[in-house]
Amino acid sequence: MTAFFALLKRDLLLAVRQGGALGTALGFYMLVVTLLPLGLGADMNLLSRIAPGVLWIALLLAALLSLGRIFSSDYEDGTLDILATGTLPMELVVTSKSLAHWLSTGIPLALMAPILGLLLNLDLDAYPVLVATMLLGTPAVSFIGAVGAALTLRTYRGGLLIALLVLPLYVPTLIFGMAAVNGLLGVSGTSSALLILGALSLASVVLCPLAAAAALRLQMQ
Amino acid sequence: MQTLTQRLANPTRFMEFSGRLLPWISAAAALLIACGLYLGFSAPPDYQQGETVRIMYIHVPSAWLAMAIYSVIAISSFGLLVFRHPLADVSAKAAVPLGAAFTLLALVTGSLWGRPMWGTYWVWDARLTSVLILFFLYLGLMALRASLEDETLASKLTAILALVGIVMLPIIKFSVDFANTLHQPSSVLRVGGPTIEASLLTPLLLTAAGFTLLFSAMHLKAMRNEILRRRVKALQLAEVERAHTAQLAAAE
Numbered sequence: 392m393t394a395f396f397a398l399l400k401r402d403l404l405l406a407v408r409q410g411g412a413l414g415t416a417l418g419f420y421m422l423v424v425t426l427l428p429l430g431l432g433a434d435m436n437l438l439s440r441i442a443p444g445v446l447w448i449a450l451l452l453a454a455l456l457s458l459g460r461i462f463s464s465d466y467e468d469g470t471l472d473i474l475a476t477g478t479l480p481m482e483l484v485v486t487s488k489s490l491a492h493w494l495s496t497g498i499p500l501a502l503m504a505p506i507l508g509l510l511l512n513l514d515l516d517a518y519p520v521l522v523a524t525m526l527l528g529t530p531a532v533s534f535i536g537a538v539g540a541a542l543t544l545r546t547y548r549g550g551l552l553i554a555l556l557v558l559p560l561y562v563p564t565l566i567f568g569m570a571a572v573n574g575l576l577g578v579s580g581t582s583s584a585l586l587i588l589g590a591l592s593l594a595s596v597v598l599c600p601l602a603a604a605a606a607l608r609l610q611m612q
Numbered sequence: 613m614q615t616l617t618q619r620l621a622n623p624t625r626f627m628e629f630s631g632r633l634l635p636w637i638s639a640a641a642a643l644l645i646a647c648g649l650y651l652g653f654s655a656p657p658d659y660q661q662g663e664t665v666r667i668m669y670i671h672v673p674s675a676w677l678a679m680a681i682y683s684v685i686a687i688s689s690f691g692l693l694v695f696r697h698p699l700a701d702v703s704a705k706a707a708v709p710l711g712a713a714f715t716l717l718a719l720v721t722g723s724l725w726g727r728p729m730w731g732t733y734w735v736w737d738a739r740l741t742s743v744l745i746l747f748f749l750y751l752g753l754m755a756l757r758a759s760l761e762d763e764t765l766a767s768k769l770t771a772i773l774a775l776v777g778i779v780m781l782p783i784i785k786f787s788v789d790f791a792n793t794l795h796q797p798s799s800v801l802r803v804g805g806p807t808i809e810a811s812l813l814t815p816l817l818l819t820a821a822g823f824t825l826l827f828s829a830m831h832l833k834a835m836r837n838e839i840l841r842r843r844v845k846a847l848q849l850a851e852v853e854r855a856h857t858a859q860l861a862a863a864e
Binding site for chain 2 (some may be wrong): 602
């Protein structure tokens with residue numbers, strides 16, 4: 392377990408001190424949300440209605456941009472080879488790296504959403520649920536994304552490919568995230584949608600490292 | 613005592629076996645599809661849907677195959693990763709483009725059928741959405757394989773993606789079902805017997821069986837082509853190797 396936490400700490404420190412990654416993701420998030428009203432027209436009622444969906448989709452895209460970094464820089468400088476030959480099982484390496492991605496990218500993006508919500512005239516009642524769905528849903532985003540990152544580690548044009556592989560798998564997260572937010576705005580079942588979202592995240596925390604570790608092992612040989 | 617799958621692990625034996633089987637399957641597929649389409653087009657038009665109901669004879673078998681082929685891919689991927697069956701990868705690789713084609717066919721025919729029936733080419737209904745996402749999963753499988761040069765690695769990574777996909781598919785289906793459904797519920801395989809009139813159901817079952825055999829025939833053919841392609845590649849590599857050794861010997 393010491394190795395696990397040491398790795399987690401290292402990745403978090405790198406994310407903070409190396410800079411760039413988080414700033415880029417947040418900047419991208421802001422830009423997508425800024426461009427949308429310019430494209431759709433500044434009708435405040437329309438914006439207020441579509442705000443939760445826009446914020447969720449922009450969050451998925453911003454997270455997607457940063458997925459490549461989970462393994463690629465460590466693969467290039469050989470760190471991943473050292474980790475593969477070490478005592479820590481590959482599954483735990485993946486878990487640690489995905490967790491670091493969630494802490495360093497998923498949570499900041501989720502916390503950024505309410506600020507961007509102001510720009511989109513989001514209903515004030517929706518703020519707590521929106522942030523709750525994002526905090527509950529982003530672990531699934533990071534862990535499913537890690538599978539995509541592991542699979543595309545050695546491919547050409549990994550960035551575009553990872554989007555094609557991973558975005559279809561984000562559909563359940565997006566749908567239940569939206570279901571929870573819309574539940575508050577009048578339909579029904581906020582808490583059940585939140586519970587399912589939590590279940591999705593927990594299941595992906597358990598299952599995705601298995602697939603990602605298998606993919607990494609094949610490429611380390 | 614070897615099972616059939618173990619016996620067929622030998623590519624030569626597989627080539628012989630599939631070569632003998634292929635004409636029969638192809639002929640049966642052609643016969644069933646011809647009979648099904650003939651009966652389908654000679655049956656009286658539906659009292660509500662009119663002539664457009666005949667799209668069903670292409671649409672329903674394609675949609676059934678879209679799902680069935682994904683399970684063929686998933687089983688083959690499992691066979692590759694767990695049992696390292698030499699033909700499992702050939703089977704998975706051959707099935708992916710076929711699955712994508714049948715999924716696209718189901719989407720296009722469904723869209724053309726939806727226009728007169730629902731008044732629109734596309735609706736964000738649960739089933740349409742999940743079939744569209746299935747199509748994207750097929751595209752992902754093809755793109756991942758195409759982007760890796762090392763063929764063995766490409767096969768294994770694609771197999772992992774296929775297995776991730778088969779776990780995710782029910783979840784995606786369940787999530788998409790959250791939306792209200794415009795598409796009609798199952799009317800062939802249901803408790804209490806089919807709700808389709810027999811004159812429409814018989815041709816549907818015939819074309820469904822025919823399409824399945826058509827897929828089997830195309831799958832076998834594609835697998836045979838893939839095996840031949842690998843043999844040609846191995847021979848070419850051996851040729852290069854021999855030329856290289858001869859060159860070295862001449863230089864000495």
